[in-house]
Amino acid sequence: MTAAIVVGVLVAGGVWFLAQPGLLRVIFGFVLLGHGVNVLILASGGLDRRGAPFVGEGVEDVAAAADPLPQAFVLTAVVIAFGVTVYLLGLLRAESTAGDDSDDDSQDDVEAGP
């Protein structure tokens, strides 16, 4: 239940930003949407078993271990989402530099310079 609420809130927040003009808002929206989807993927493994998925000596209860596969997915997803965020920031940066150079604010949804 809590997972559903968290996913709903994060997705709603993400979509709110995505549906508005401006690259910075898109970045915010993308970050929130990414969080929401990560929680969804993690929840798909089930949240009733919450042991860290380590095996070997000293681990008593493997049956309580959480599903490792969604965790692997989410781990790469986090890094990839970071990469995409950085790239979007790069676009934002290039856009703002170009806007300053040419004083061209004709694009209606550019985060125009001051």
Next chain:
Amino acid sequence: MLLALGVLTAMAVLSPVLARRGCGRELGYLLAASFLGVAAVIAAQVPRILDGGTVETSVEWLPSLGVTFALRLDGLSSLFALMVLGVGALILAYCPRYLGPQDPHGAVYGLLTLFAAAMLGLVLAADVVLLFVFWEATTFCSFLLLGLAGGKATRPARRALLITAAGGLALLVAVVLLTAVTGSTVISDIVADREVILESPLALPIGALVAFAAFTKSAQVPLHFWLPGAMVAMTPVSAFLHAATMVKAGVYLLMRVSPIFAGLPAWSALLVSVGLTSALWGAFMALRQHDLKAILAHSTVSQLGLLVAAIGVGTSIALAAAMLHTIAHALFKATLFMLIGIIDKEAGSRDIRKLSGLWRVMPVTATMTALAGLSMAGIVPMLGFVSKEYLFQGFFQTDFAPAAGVVAGAIAVAASALTAAYGLRIFYGAFGGTRQPGLYEPSPAFLAPAAVAALTGLLLGPGIDLLNPLVARAGADVVPGQPLAAFEFWHGLSPEIVMSGIAISTGLLLFLRRHHVDRLLDRIAVPDAGAAFDRGHARLISFGYRIGQPDRADGTVNHLVRPLLGALGLALVGFLAVRDLPEVRPSDTAADWVVAGLVALGVAATLATRNTLAALASLGFVGLLMAALFVSAGAPDVALTLVLVEVLTAVVVVWVLRRLPTRLPAVERRRLWGAGMLAIACGLAAASATYALTGRRSASVASEYFLDNAEAATGGTNVVNTILVDFRAMDTLGEAVVLAVVAIGLLALLGPAGGGVAEPRASTQDRDSAAAEVFLQASARLVVPGAALVAAYLLYVGHDAPGGGFIAALVAGAAAAVHQLAHGQLPRWLGPEQLVGCGILVCVGTATLALAMGEAVLAPFKLPGLEVLGVGSALIFDIGVMLMVLGMLVAALDRFGADTRRSDPLKVHP
């Protein structure tokens, strides 16, 4: 035969080189000689063919599809092959005198020869797939040769390409269907399976598709209009491709499949009606033209129509007459085109209203034109006379409907009458009337090829016995089981002679009354199929433009909202379709509710503010809550990764935000409402999907497999990490490469490196910031090596404890960020390109090494000598991943940081 094709292709490839290296336009003679050589090779096989044999050769091509590069020389093939090569040799011998010194000789000769090779392949192909490939190759050559005519050829070339390529697609479908029905791609096998094809429900579509393909290539009404348009090409191209050979490819195809479909009333009705309509329409249109080439183009449509109709009749006489007429037409049409090219060159015009009296200045040219024209009109003693007589005889055998034979015969006579009339029109228009001054007979070398063709047409009439054996053999290929009586030059007073007489006298009458006829013709409005085609084409293009219009918007909203709406649609489907869910397994703890509440608070705070920094702080808060959630859900690796990502995001964002406004721009209220509605709908959909589809089952099979087998299979105890670097290593490689691509994208996006330009921070004026810098640099001296050590440790233990390549890279990236903050630049030896490149090399190297050791790609293996340390290939692979991720981070830090300094000119140039 392979040799023959090979020689032609090699000549085509060499032509541009030879043309540039001194041969120039004289290259045509060399090519003509090589054509004759190839023709001799094929002619040498003819005796064997005449004895009823065939020559076959094949090379394996696509064994998995059962397609071979198989060539087969039988009667029909040799007839067409000799025609292609013979006419080709004449045309190429004509080119040197026709082409100007400035024309693109290499391109013209190369493409003409390439076309000849393709055409030869088409008629020799023993495999339907191969036939299709050569069919398309001829279309392609035709398009390129049209293109040589420059800007005015744009529209005609496009029409020709679209029409003939549509036919090519139809042929492809027919080929696939034929192969599916008969299980073979070999033409002779397919033809032998006649019953199987006719009994299958696909018989009708196959026949229609093949006929359509042939109609496009052979310019049958109503698809004929590309052919007159194609006359913009230079005359040798018109003569070779668009009169003598390429347009005969459709005729050849129909003859090839005739054994399958001949005798079917539908096939016969289709071919005869379309063919005779084209014959009549083409002849009628030819009579309306004033441009000599346009007359000939419409005449070609007309003559091809007669051929198609004769094939539709399907009897052995009709088909043999069609073959004979194919040769006759190739000879007289090539002659006429070459002569008109001469007239055009000498007199500077092709308009019969401007030309006159050339008879007196060019008697030889005029004689040759007369010979070819007589053959076209079917007058004794030309080859065209013999072929037309037998065509008439064939049309009488039309039997798909009662009295069809009489009607077909009558239409053929009418078309012939018009043919005679426009033949006279050509001759009188150019050569009759008063003499034009200042013109001379062209050089013998220019005339010779046309003369050879014209005289061949003259001699083969009485000398029809020379052609008889080969035509009879080809007829046996096409109409099996009906031996053919030899053609006779003169076979007494027969109905055909009477028909010819009617046709010629009517034609003469039309010519004598030409002023009345012309006035009458001008009054008839004629539908322009070409313009209709262009309108349809333009409409199609604008339709496509409208379809794509919404995606041409600059803003992000259009692009992002529509997929979201699609996702909502999917959610709705799921909402309606998903039923009977298992019980929810309780999992919520009190802490979960707290986290959920805080997340809602954080998101609300992010949404509420328009201050960029405040929004970023709230976002960071939400990120840390996520990390807490992951920890409580038993995912320490994910949580660790996320915390590091949040830290690094903050660093990168700060670099970027230095040049951005501190407040988000306002958005109009209407848009906010829309965004809000969409957000709520998506949020509800996501929440209900999460609630409905998760937390309702015990551990998954995959989960149990990984937990049970991770240690035994990989030697690692951190199961998440073993999935990343062992079980699903290929996925990880792909993901790491995505980050490498991001790095490259950043480098490309933000321009050349600026990191190497040392700009000591000490130059900053502010005393406080200088003090802060000293502090930063001092702490960096401690922090950076420490962080690097931590990264190395996390990398090393990753297989068994929280850590791994991704996490180690993020820690190392944080260390690099601290160094950059302190010193204003990254360490010089830390180049993003090198990191990314090394990373890819290490990962791919690990994968290949496993392959070299006989294992699957990326299979784990032990490293000799390092086993004591517990170091295996997984660690090496993880190092590669780390290098790529670090490369991405360094690229971001370097470009964002460097760009800041560079774009602030006051600091760089004080």
